[in-house]
Every structure is written in structure tokens, then in C-alpha cells.
Amino acid sequence: MIALELFGAEDEYLWERVGQGSGTEIHTLFPSTPVGRVSKMELFRAIWKHLDRLRPQAVVINGYSSWDSWVLLAWCKMKGAFPILMSDSRWDDAPRTALGEWVKRILVQQYGAALCAGAPQRKYLESLGMPPDRIFDGYDAVDNQFFGDESDKARQSPERYQTLPGLADPRSYFLASGRFIPRKNFSGLLEAYALYRERCRKGEHDTWRLVLLGDGPQRASLLNTIQALDLQEDVVLAGVQNIQNLPAYYGLASAFIHPALQDQWGLVVNEAMASGLPVLVSKQAGCAVDLVADGVEGFAFSPEDTAGLAHLMSLMSSGQVDRDQMGSAARRKISYWGVERFSQGL
Incomplete structure (x- = not known):
């Protein structure tokens, strides 16, 4: 298997390269160029030339709405390769128009099969004309074993992580993680x-x-809100943490919150559940339907209902629910949604 990486640098996400599995090659078209610094024609030529050299029999394509996905699909149709779509889009994750959906149906039906995230994503692909027997799930996955093992280590030796931002205070805490952007x-x-x-x-x-955890354009605004609400003693912005530090934050937290107004899936929820945390997840996160049953792994809530979320936080921290039991249930549930499921689906 060959992974074709378009860019080796990214201004928006601080990805870390952590190596590659056996049997996998990574080919990077623009190793030192950030996303957005290459023209569409340059990207077209680079993709086409590289695929002509590789001559793959099947191409797995991430999404259907970007320029690179169109180039990859066009190459498959021209050269007779089998195109496979990977998608976690849902019907309600963005405004829809009749014309846009018509065009999307034409695009989706050019693919031979699809790997999607879960039930809502499968339903949307079916509505776009993808035959049900050609849709497989498991697209959005993390390394469950890594987060499970490393978070357990943090629980066993919490003193080792007290120098990390926000972890010196021994009080229990809710954890949230993501980019600091409006949605x-x-x-x-x-x-x-x-x-x-x-x-x-x-x-x-x-x-x-x-x-x-995280950073982004809303950081200054969030700091102003923290000050305006007089939350300085209780809220910590711990910044962007690398993959080696993340399990400590999950392992030492008492519950996880994902408050997104819109998220196609929400991989941070996978990470939290693999770490054995009870979760409070927005109903607008694409993972909520498949991963969270109220009162089992945690609770789902409306992200616009701040009072409702405050109530669930009180419920979680007051001892009225069995958090250990919820955390164990979360870990069991996510065990069916790991990289193994992704591999089998693909």
C-alpha cells in the first residue's frame, strides 16, 4: 500500500509524523510546502504524473468536494483504476441546496465503493445514490490501545505529569480538546x-x-470570556499538546466534553473513550449516534443549551452517576471502532 501525501507542512494543524507501518510507503508531493501555497494546475500536474508512475489498481480518495479529490477521481476514470470514497459527511452537517446535492450525486456515483464513518454518514451516502452493499464503515478511528495503555500509566503515576500545563492542580477536572474556532x-x-x-x-x-487543549484564532476571545466570567482560577488553556502528552490529560481527567456546534465525527471523543472516560458529547457531532447512549457511556446534549450542559456537568461531578462504570462502558464501545475496523472496512 502506498499513501500519497500532498503536502508535508500545514499551517492550521500541527501534525506530528510518527512513522509508518510495515508494508506502507508514504510519498509526499510537496514535502516543505504548506497547504494552499500551490496552484491548482501545479497540484493537478503533480498528482497526475505521480499516479502515472505508480499505476495503482485502486485509489482510496478522501472526500469528494476538493480539487485534489476531483483530480484523483478523474485519473481513475481515465486509467481504469477502482476509486474508493472515504467520507464522514452527514446530511445535516452543512447547509444543502438542490443543485449542490444533484452535483454531489453525480460525483458520488462515480466511485466504486465507500468507507464511511458510521450510521448517519452511511444514510447520507445512500441518499446520494451509493448502493448500500458497497458502503462499509469504520473510517474515523484512532489507536485505541495506545490511548488506553498510556492513560492507564498516567493514572498509576500522576506525579510524573505535574509539570504539564494544567496538571499541577490536584482537583478533578473536565477535559475538552480541539481547535479554537467558532464551530x-x-x-x-x-x-x-x-x-x-x-x-x-x-x-x-x-x-x-x-x-x-488546543489553540486557534479564538484564543484571545476565549481568554477575554474567561476573565469576564471570572473563571481564571478554575479554567486552564493548556495549549496544543503532542501525541505523547495527550494520554496524560485523558488519564487524569474525570470526564470529557465535546461541545461542537458542528463536527462531522469528532475523533477526540474516540481518544477519550479509549482512555476510559465518561463523555458528554454534542448531538451535532457525527459520532454521537454511534458512540454515546444516554446514561451508558455518558450523555448527548444540544450544544446551544448551555443550561442543559451545566446540568449534565453537575450530574457528572456530584456523584449521582457511576463514572467508573460509564468509563468502562465507553472503553468497551470504542473497542469496536478502532483501526481494526478501519482496516477491515477498507
């Missing part, structure tokens, strides 16, 4: 947290802290 709804989470803290003070039970 991730961290501003809504801060408002819900302020309501939650007020409830705790009135109810006379301990307030958990809130640790946010």
Missing part, C-alpha cells in the same frame, strides 16, 4: 461552565476545574 463552541462551553460552577456553589459540592 467547536468553546465559548458556549465556558458559559455552561460558569452556570455549572454557580450550581456547585449553591449545592455545596466540589467544583471540578476545566482544562482546554
Whole structure:
């Protein structure tokens, strides 16, 4: 198997290269050029030339709406290769128009098969004309064993991680992680947290802290909100953490929150569940339907309902639910949604 990477640099995501599996080659077309710095014609020529050299019998294509996906699909149709679509799009994850859906149906029906994320994504592909027997799931997966093993190690030796931002304070905490952009709804989470803290003070039970991992254009705005709501003592922006540090944050957290207004899936939820955490997940995250049953692995909530989220946070931190049992259920559920499922589906 050969993985064709278009760009070796990315301004928006701080990806780390962690090696490659046996039997896999990674070919990078533009090793030192960030995304967006290459013209469409340059990208077209580079992809076409490289595929002509490789002559693959099948090409797995990530999505159907980008320029590179169109070039890859066109090459397959011209050269007789079998195109496989990978998609986690849902009907309700973006505004839709009749013309756009008509064009999308034409595109999707050019693919021979599809690997999708879960049930909502499968339903959407079927509505676009992909035959049900050519759709397989498991597209969105993480290394469950890595997060499970490493988070357990952090629980066994928490003192080793006290120098990491936000982990010196021994109080329990909610964890959230993602890019600081509007659709991730961290501003809504801060408002819900302020309501939650007020409830705790009135109810006379301990307030958990809130640790946010990530960075992005809304960082300054979030800091202003933290100050305006007087949350400085209880909320920590711990920055972007590398893959080796992430399990410590999951392992030492008491619950995970994913508050997105829109997310096609939400791989951070996979990471949290693999780490054995109970989860509070927005109903607008594509993973919610498949991964979260209310009262089992955690709870799903409406991301616009800050009072509702504050209530669930109170429920989680007050001892009214069995968090250990939920965490174990989360780990069991996600064990069926790992890289093995991705491999089998592909």
C-alpha cells in the first residue's frame, strides 16, 4: 500500500509524523510546502504524473468536494483504476441546496465503493445514490490501545505529569480538546461552565476545574470570556499538546466534553473513550449516534443549551452517576471502532 501525501507542512494543524507501518510507503508531493501555497494546475500536474508512475489498481480518495479529490477521481476514470470514497459527511452537517446535492450525486456515483464513518454518514451516502452493499464503515478511528495503555500509566503515576500545563492542580477536572474556532463552541462551553460552577456553589459540592487543549484564532476571545466570567482560577488553556502528552490529560481527567456546534465525527471523543472516560458529547457531532447512549457511556446534549450542559456537568461531578462504570462502558464501545475496523472496512 502506498499513501500519497500532498503536502508535508500545514499551517492550521500541527501534525506530528510518527512513522509508518510495515508494508506502507508514504510519498509526499510537496514535502516543505504548506497547504494552499500551490496552484491548482501545479497540484493537478503533480498528482497526475505521480499516479502515472505508480499505476495503482485502486485509489482510496478522501472526500469528494476538493480539487485534489476531483483530480484523483478523474485519473481513475481515465486509467481504469477502482476509486474508493472515504467520507464522514452527514446530511445535516452543512447547509444543502438542490443543485449542490444533484452535483454531489453525480460525483458520488462515480466511485466504486465507500468507507464511511458510521450510521448517519452511511444514510447520507445512500441518499446520494451509493448502493448500500458497497458502503462499509469504520473510517474515523484512532489507536485505541495506545490511548488506553498510556492513560492507564498516567493514572498509576500522576506525579510524573505535574509539570504539564494544567496538571499541577490536584482537583478533578473536565477535559475538552480541539481547535479554537467558532464551530467547536468553546465559548458556549465556558458559559455552561460558569452556570455549572454557580450550581456547585449553591449545592455545596466540589467544583471540578476545566482544562482546554488546543489553540486557534479564538484564543484571545476565549481568554477575554474567561476573565469576564471570572473563571481564571478554575479554567486552564493548556495549549496544543503532542501525541505523547495527550494520554496524560485523558488519564487524569474525570470526564470529557465535546461541545461542537458542528463536527462531522469528532475523533477526540474516540481518544477519550479509549482512555476510559465518561463523555458528554454534542448531538451535532457525527459520532454521537454511534458512540454515546444516554446514561451508558455518558450523555448527548444540544450544544446551544448551555443550561442543559451545566446540568449534565453537575450530574457528572456530584456523584449521582457511576463514572467508573460509564468509563468502562465507553472503553468497551470504542473497542469496536478502532483501526481494526478501519482496516477491515477498507
